[in-house]
Amino acid sequence: MPLDHAPRTSHQTPRHDAPLVVTADPALRDELLRLAAAAGVTPEVVADPGGALRSWARAPVVLVGGDLAGRLAELGPDRRDGVHVIAWGATDTALFRAGLGLGAENVAELPRSEGWVVETLTDLGEAARPRGLVVGVVGGSGGAGATTLACSLGQVAAQTGETVVIDCDPLGPGLDRVLGLDRHDGFRWDALCQTTGRLSARALREALPRRGRLGVLTWYAGTTATLQAFAVREALSAARRGHDTVVVDLPRTPDPLLDEVVARCDLVLVATVATVAGVASAARVCARHDGRADLGLVLRGGGLLAHEVSRAAGTPVLGAVPHQRALDESIDLGLGPVRNPRSPLARACADLLALLAAPGAARRVAA
Ligand SMILES: Nc1ncnc2c1ncn2[C@@H]1O[C@H](COP(=O)(O)OP(=O)(O)OP(=O)(O)O)[C@@H](O)[C@H]1O
Ligand SMILES: [Mg+2]
Incomplete structure (x- = not known):
């Protein structure tokens, strides 16, 4: 079988993050290299059990071929996490005994476990990436501009890094529609809520x-929009691992699942209309989420001074979004709220994102 790239052999200096493949079976080696290439990682390949011990403790994951599992177990390597025995076809009792001796997490068969091997190695590649920033956006009052702010932040963040906007508002317009992605194929919550099991960061992104x-996670138009705790947890976790920025559009309705989502956000922006009534309402929203996440207000409209609003709501004002002319037209055309990357709205979002990228932003502004 042709190889996508040359294997890294034991005489080369291995990278610290390279998974270790221990096998002397050329067919198994080539197959594991093919799966590793699909996952975007290059393993270190060792064909003798003694040589495997050198990289044993350092490798983030060890895939031990069924051909060498017994001999390696006899050498009694130290117990460690992330050891898997991989064999061609059906496994037998001797192989399970060897797996036990190695402290392996499982004994997997190829080709049946191909998908699992790729997922395991993919997440390894993703682990090297710094975890993304998760920003929640909630309206301080109805129609305050939360959805518009979430989508605008997503569009601007996508200018510089992998970004996903996650729709958690079952009664909203559907963020694919707001961003002009409603005709694009791809996963929606509808399908994710049917799946079980681990979601790899790359699988979700792609x-x-x-x-x-810029990616979006929402519901199909016309379906009953519901969220399931399992799907939400998996999607948020995979989104954070696979993107630089994750923006979540949160509804205002109280819901324990959404409280959990808020708690997973690094920071929650409360879109606030800068009027006395708008601030009073935003103060209630802040009180509900107080202690669950760092909070910051984003003002819309210029009726009040930022420091007065901060004091009244007990939450720092992190920025303001200007009124964007022809916003609805831009959305209707499928261009999203940020039609022009140099518009005042885009610049306001870029300023907010720069502020949020600094850790502890809300607390610092509050001080
Ligand atoms: N920066 C802005 N400039 C101009 N219009 C805006 C701006 N932000 C929001 N709007 C307009 O205000 C209306 C409400 O916006 P949006 O749907 O974003 O609010 P929301 O807080 O998400 O509302 P809901 O409470 O329904 O979730 C929309 O018609 C939108 O076009
Ligand atoms: Mg909304």
Whole structure:
């Protein structure tokens, strides 16, 4: 079987993050290299059990071929996490005994476990990436501009890094529609809520409707929009591992699952209309989420001074979004709220993102 790239052999200096493959079976080696290439990682391949011990403790994951599992177990390597025995075809009792001796997490058969091997190695590649920033956006009052702010932040963040906007508002317009991605194929919540099991960061990123570096997770139009705790946890976790920025559009309705989502956000922006009534309402929203996440207000409209609003709501004002002319037209045309990357709205979002990228932003502004 042709190889996508040359294997790294034991005489080369291995990278510290390279998974270790221990096998002397050329067919198994080539197959594991093919799966590793699909996952975007290059393993170190060792064909003798003694040589495997040198990289044993250092490798983030060890895939031990069924051909060498017994001999390696006899050498009694130290117990460690992330050891898997991989064999061709059906496994037998001797192989399970060897797996036990190695402290392996499982004994997997190829080709049946191909998908699992790729997922395991993919997440390894993703682990090297710094975890993404998760920003929640909630309206301080109805129609305050939360959805518009979430989508605008997503569009601007996607200019510089992998970004996903996650729709958690079952009664909203559907963020694919707001961003002009409603005709794009890809995973929606509808399908994710049917799946079980671990979601790899790359699988989610590649499955979502996307334009350039901007992806969206929402529901199909016309379906009953519901969220399931399992799907939400998996999606948020995979989104954070696979993107630089994750923006979540949160509804205002109280819901324990959404409280959990808020708690997973690094920071929650409360879109606030800068009027006395708008601030009073935003103060209630802040009180509900107080202690669950760092909070910051984003003002819309210029009726009040930022420091007065901060004091009244007990939450720092992190920025303001200007009124964007022809916003609805831009959305209707499928261009999203940020039609022009140099518009005042785009600049306001870029300023907010720069502020949020600094850790502890809300607390610092509050001080
Ligand atoms: N920065 C802005 N400039 C101009 N219009 C805006 C701006 N932000 C929001 N709007 C308009 O305000 C209306 C409500 O916006 P949006 O749907 O974003 O609010 P929301 O807080 O998400 O509302 P809901 O409470 O329904 O979730 C929309 O018609 C939108 O076009
Ligand atoms: Mg909304």
